[in-house]
Amino acid sequence: MNDVQGSQAWSSIFRPGSIFRKGYSDSPRNRSYVIMNSVLYHLHPVKVKRHAVKVSYTLCLGGLSFFLFILLTVTGIFLMFFYRPTAAQAWDDIYVLQTSVTFGLLVRNMHRWAAHLMVITVFLHMARVFYHGAYKPPREFNWVVGVILLTLTLLLSFTGYLLPWDQLALWAVTVGTNMMGFTPVFGDQVRFVLLGGVEIGTDTLLRWYVLHVLMLPFVLVIFLAVHFWRVRKDGGISGPL
């Protein structure tokens, strides 16, 4: 084991201070290394204000929203293996997924419930930030980014709603898109672009599928990056009241 840990290959993989080099002993230096040597944890600064770790202040809502997004990405990738976005196949694929694929039903359930949960946590996160006055300078712009993220979350949820192609999906989306058709001046065009035609059909399914699995997550991740970056640049999470 010592030979492996002393090898060049090993030390090229694990950076100085990594727990996989010398093990972990608790010291301020090693505590810093844990954050600095991890690409994921590095979203965090090495140190934060003491009140920032109080659960009663943040209720973890922002972090949980992000975590649910990751959970939805993982379960969503799984679902993509078994799904074809055409009117002729979509419903059957979901049905087969639920009945014949190992853990298919469970993963679909998780994807569904996590999606609803994410809408709730994002919404509550917004309320929490408002009641703490955390949108005030210097964090005004990050609030704007946050509202955009809320809108994107709703759109992601809504585009996913159509994909099972059952009665619930079809008519919920019909109600929703009919409303958008009342946009003044170019309402019909908005509806046409959204549906990929004058009526909901297989083109709509393909369009919303691409929006749901690729385009909206892509845009969301960009805004998410800006959101997290600005949290740190604006001086960490807002101070105690």
Added chain:
Amino acid sequence: MAEVPEHLLKRAQEARERAEAQKGGGDAAAPESSGGESSDAPAPESSGGPKIPDHLLDRSKSARDQAASGGAAPAAAAAVATAPMPAQPEPTGPGGGTQRLLTVVKSGSIQDVKATPTDKVHVWPHLLVVEFVAALIFTAFTLIFSIFVNAPLLELANFNETPNPSKAPWYFLGLQELLTMFHPMVAGVTIPGIALFLLILAPYIDRNPSKKPEDRKFAISLMTLHLMFWAILVLIGSFFRGPGFNFVFPWEVGLFFDL
């Protein structure tokens, strides 16, 4: 006016008393302190020329004159400028020379202390542990909930069979509820559009810098009303709308709600 530190005031006071004592005590010292001043002044000026700039010497000289004419009741500010300079300067400096106070500057006006010390903790373990536990709880909850409750999959989409009632996803049911009251353009576009627009502009509309709840009663009330408005509409749309989107009580006719 800058506040003069106490120890300087004290020193000035002592020096002034010493000067007073000398003036009253020794007659021989008297001409030196009052009349002899003007004649004495050029002498140190020539010797100390290379060390002390002329304008500073001029300024101290005029201050000295003022103090001499002002007599026993000098202004507080003048006292600071003149007091450590008695008639017979005591050599107190490092090389046996005279020290004098040129000016008193409040600390904040030159040095700007930016780094106020804050109480900080390491993200590992203090924050990561909390995040990990929260993520774990949510994963466990989603997993267990998913084992027992299945996501709905109704029959295949059918354009010829409209379910009654037809409902949007729950987060849009507030809008669908508005549809029962207003023209579709108002309910579906204008009201949510304005709400979203105001939400985005909130930090630019609310110019109150305070974050304390007691200073933000109006903002908090308004937001609470806004959130309640949507929450109640969503609840009514979800649970109290039956066939034909008519108002019903769920305990009488059952639920018409799918997630």
